[in-house]
Amino acid sequence: MKNMKKVMAILLTGCMILGLAACGTDKKADGETKKEETTDTAEKTESKEKITIGYSYPTANNEFWGNALTYVKQAADELGFNITADDCNNDQSEQIKDVDSMISGGIDALVLGPQDASVCAGISAACKEKGIPLVIIDRWPGDDLKAGEDYVCFIGPDDKEAGYQIAMSLINGGSKKLLGIGGFQGTSVAEGRKEGLDKALEENPDVELLQFEYAGENWDDGDKAFRNLYQSHPEVDGVWCYNDSLALATVNVLKEEGKIDDVKVGGMDLLNPAIESMQAGELWFSTGGHYLQAAFGAVVAFDVVNGNTYDGEKKVQLELPAVSQENIAQFEEKFMSGDAPVDWKSVSKVTNPDAKYDFEISID
Numbered sequence: 001m002k003n004m005k006k007v008m009a010i011l012l013t014g015c016m017i018l019g020l021a022a023c024g025t026d027k028k029a030d031g032e033t034k035k036e037e038t039t040d041t042a043e044k045t046e047s048k049e050k051i052t053i054g055y056s057y058p059t060a061n062n063e064f065w066g067n068a069l070t071y072v073k074q075a076a077d078e079l080g081f082n083i084t085a086d087d088c089n090n091d092q093s094e095q096i097k098d099v100d101s102m103i104s105g106g107i108d109a110l111v112l113g114p115q116d117a118s119v120c121a122g123i124s125a126a127c128k129e130k131g132i133p134l135v136i137i138d139r140w141p142g143d144d145l146k147a148g149e150d151y152v153c154f155i156g157p158d159d160k161e162a163g164y165q166i167a168m169s170l171i172n173g174g175s176k177k178l179l180g181i182g183g184f185q186g187t188s189v190a191e192g193r194k195e196g197l198d199k200a201l202e203e204n205p206d207v208e209l210l211q212f213e214y215a216g217e218n219w220d221d222g223d224k225a226f227r228n229l230y231q232s233h234p235e236v237d238g239v240w241c242y243n244d245s246l247a248l249a250t251v252n253v254l255k256e257e258g259k260i261d262d263v264k265v266g267g268m269d270l271l272n273p274a275i276e277s278m279q280a281g282e283l284w285f286s287t288g289g290h291y292l293q294a295a296f297g298a299v300v301a302f303d304v305v306n307g308n309t310y311d312g313e314k315k316v317q318l319e320l321p322a323v324s325q326e327n328i329a330q331f332e333e334k335f336m337s338g339d340a341p342v343d344w345k346s347v348s349k350v351t352n353p354d355a356k357y358d359f360e361i362s363i364d
Helices: 063-079 092-105 117-130 159-172 188-203 219-232 244-256 272-279 290-305 328-335
Strands: 009-012 015-018 052-057 082-087 109-112 134-137 153-157 177-182 208-214 238-241 264-269 285-288 315-318
Touching: 052 063, 052 092, 052 290, 063 082, 063 244, 063 290, 082 092, 092 109, 092 117, 109 117, 109 290, 117 134, 134 290, 153 159, 153 188, 153 290, 159 188, 159 238, 159 264, 159 285, 177 188, 177 219, 188 208, 208 219, 219 244, 238 244, 244 264, 244 272, 244 285, 272 285, 272 328, 290 315
Parallel strands: 052 082, 052 109, 109 134, 134 153, 153 315, 177 208, 177 238, 238 264, 264 285
Antiparallel strands: 009 015
16 A cells, blocks of 8 residues: 555646646655656757656655656756656556556656566557557566567666676675575566676686575665575675665665675665765675666657657667776766756757667766
């Protein structure tokens, strides 16, 4: 059950848009929950009329997805489209209902961050029936659906490479006895990152994986999983984590145990607390920046609705920067300053007809 439902209506220049988004909560630092629906007040660009793009994503109870929504709003602000956004609280049936509500409400396009692949076929069929362009992000929808036919394109991280980077950062740092804490079993992101871990272990047979456990995505999941794993394997000297929320929960337990100097922890997402932890010499490594994928997807959707043909890769796998204590300041300056790290007008064919869909995440 969700904690609260709230509708936000924002007066726009010359008209009023009333948006209703179903079933979303956003966990704030003080515990307050808030409905995630926005309409932006950007000036109109070369778009013939202001459109509304729906954005459905797994959970608001994770900073990664909060960052993703922030960048979607930045893109909407610069390009001049409206956003109706809602999280599904990690519930597949909830996500299907949310998207049905968005379609009934009259969205022009949809960016979908699926809870898992099981929701994609039905949502794709519903969008096709209404002529609504669909861009899928983050979690692979499966091979049965075809990009260019069932949806416009997929944009997500190269999860196998990311999982490999996390593992190699620990191994290169001297870790020989690893524990692994994974995401939601069966999702493409969790399985892809686990493949990267397995690859690193195959290349380094002297490194032992003491135990691996699928946990979830949030802090509480990581706290519970690592406490159990650590009880069984106090000899651990490196912890591979699916994301930063799990990694930071692990760091917290190690600090409690007085073992933070003895055990290296690697994660993924490059969230604010992860950056602060690396600056404090606690978290060992993180890779990420792929919270930009939702905004990239919104740009594609915006272009297609405005009559532009998507001519980029059908499956975009984003290469992610590897961030350590040595280059953390450079990453923070570009991505965490509050300014958009991407000139959204330069990557949209509506505002830049010469734009190429070669999305890049770089700290340079």
